[in-house]
Amino acid sequence: MTHRVARCTMFVTPTNPRFIDKAWTRGGDVYILDIEDSIPLAEKARCRSLIRESIQKANKGGASIYVRINKPFVDADLPCSVWPGVDRIMLPKTETAAEMQYAHGLISQLEKDHGVPVGYIELSPMIETALGVVNIHEILSATPRKIWSMGGGTGYDMAVNLGIEMFVDFDQYAYTSSYVALAAMSLGIEASGGVFIHNPTGRVDQSDHAIEEAAILHAAGVRQITALHPNFIEPLCKGLAPTEDEIAWARTVLEVYQELTLAGESVTTVDGRVIDCYEHALAVKTLEWGSACVEKDRFKEKALARTHALLAATA
Numbered sequence: 352m353t354h355r356v357a358r359c360t361m362f363v364t365p366t367n368p369r370f371i372d373k374a375w376t377r378g379g380d381v382y383i384l385d386i387e388d389s390i391p392l393a394e395k396a397r398c399r400s401l402i403r404e405s406i407q408k409a410n411k412g413g414a415s416i417y418v419r420i421n422k423p424f425v426d427a428d429l430p431c432s433v434w435p436g437v438d439r440i441m442l443p444k445t446e447t448a449a450e451m452q453y454a455h456g457l458i459s460q461l462e463k464d465h466g467v468p469v470g471y472i473e474l475s476p477m478i479e480t481a482l483g484v485v486n487i488h489e490i491l492s493a494t495p496r497k498i499w500s501m502g503g504g505t506g507y508d509m510a511v512n513l514g515i516e517m518f519v520d521f522d523q524y525a526y527t528s529s530y531v532a533l534a535a536m537s538l539g540i541e542a543s544g545g546v547f548i549h550n551p552t553g554r555v556d557q558s559d560h561a562i563e564e565a566a567i568l569h570a571a572g573v574r575q576i577t578a579l580h581p582n583f584i585e586p587l588c589k590g591l592a593p594t595e596d597e598i599a600w601a602r603t604v605l606e607v608y609q610e611l612t613l614a615g616e617s618v619t620t621v622d623g624r625v626i627d628c629y630e631h632a633l634a635v636k637t638l639e640w641g642s643a644c645v646e647k648d649r650f651k652e653k654a655l656a657r658t659h660a661l662l663a664a665t666a
Contacts, residue, residue, distance in 0.1 A: 356647035357381045357575040359587035360417065363409060364389045365401040375412035375658065377581045380588060380647060382409040383417045386428050387443055395424065399431035406436040413647075413654030417441055417475070425454060433461035437472055439499060444508065445476035446483045448493035455494035470496060478503025480512045484527045487534040500535040504528040522547035546571045556580040565590025574640065592644040593637050600624075601641075604634035 360381035363370045374382050384405050390398045406416050419441040420428035432440060442454055454474060462469045474496050478484055484504050491498055503509075504527030510517040525547065535541070548564050561583040568576055574591055578584060593601075607621055608631040618627040 356643050357415065358591040358644070359576065359578050359584050361578045361581070361584060362389060362419070363405075364398075365405040366390060366394050366398050371401075371405050371408050374409040375414065375655075377584050378412065378588065378651065379414050379578075379581075379584045380651075381415045381417055381438075383419050383441065383577075384409065384432075385419045386424075386432070387419050387421045395421070395427075399428060402431050403434050406434060410436060411654065411658040413651030415439075419443060419477075422450075425457070429454070429457050430461060433458055433467060433472060434465055435467055437467075439473040439475050441475045441477055443477045444479045444483065445490055446480055447486055448489040451476060451490055451493035451498075455496045458496070473497045473499050475499045476503070478527075478531050479506060479508035481509075481527070484530055487531050488537070491534060491538050491540060498538075498540060500531070500540050502528065503531040520549055541574065546573055556582050558582045558586055561586035562590060588648075593641040597637055598641050601634035601637040604630050605638070608634075 358380050360383055361374075361377070361379045362383045362385045363374045365371050365384055365386075384402055386395065386398050386402070402418060410416050415438045416436055417439040418428075418432040418437055420432055420443070422442070422444045425442075429440070440454070440458060442450065445451065451474065458472055458474065459469055461467075462472060474494065475498070476483070476490050478487060478490070483490065487503070491500060505524040507517055509524065509527065515523055528546075546568055548567055561578070564576070564583075565587050568574075569591055576587060576591070578587060603621065604626050607619065607626050608628075611617065611619055611626070618625065620626065624630075
C-alpha cells in the first residue's frame, strides 16, 4: 500500500489556496491537511468545511493524505476529517491512553457513517509533552487500530512544555525522543526521531540542509520525516530511499546466505563484511523498503500523468 511510504510529509493549510492548490505539483509522499497550529481560532470552522475538498486537491499527484486535528476540539474536528482518501489522523499533544481510545471509538463510528472500511484509517499520536513521553507505551498500545508513531519528544511544543530553548547546538531532547522511539520499537511500530540534527538558525527552506538531514536519518535507519518547506521534498524522498549500492549489497547477501544455508553453514564474510542471519534479515528489509519506494514513486508518476492529461483535456 503506497501510503506506507512517507519519506517526506509536509503540512498544508486548506484555508490557503496558494498552498493547497499547488500541493499536488510538489512531489511529496504525504500531505498533512492541518486544522491545528497553522489555523487561527477564528478560521477553525472554515478550515473544517474545506477538508473534504482539500483531500481531492492535494492527492492529485499520488500523495497520501493525513489530517492533523486539534486536541481541544476532537469532537468538532473528527467528523470533518474522516473521509475516503484519508489514510491517517494525527492527534497532537497526546498524553494518555484514554485519549487514544476515545479518538479510536469516534473514528470507528465515523468510518461507518462516511463509507470508509472500519479500522482502515490509522491513528498517529503526537508526543509533545513530558506526560506524553512518560505514558508513551500505554498510548501506543491503547487501541486495536493500526498505530503509526511519527516520533515525538521534540519540537516547539515540547520546548515550551519543558521550559527550554528550542534551537541549541546540543541534543537537549536526547532522552525524550529516544524513549518515544524505543517504546515504538518495542511494540513493533516503526519509529522516527531520536536523531539529533543541528539547525541553530531554525530555517526550514534550505535544500542543502535537507540533504544533510536525509543522510543522517538514513544512516540511523529512519525512513520518514516532516518538512515545512517544498525545498525539502525532493532531497528527503531521494535521501531516505535505499541507494543503488545498498540494494546491490542486499541482493548479494540473499544469494550468499542461500548458499550458506544449503551448505549447512551459518556465517561467512564477503569483502570483509559478515553475512549471517542478522545481515540476511536486514537485507530482506532493505529490499522490501526499496520496492515500496519504487512503487510509491511510480504511483505518483502515474497520478501526475493522469492529472496533467485531465487538465489538458479540459483546458
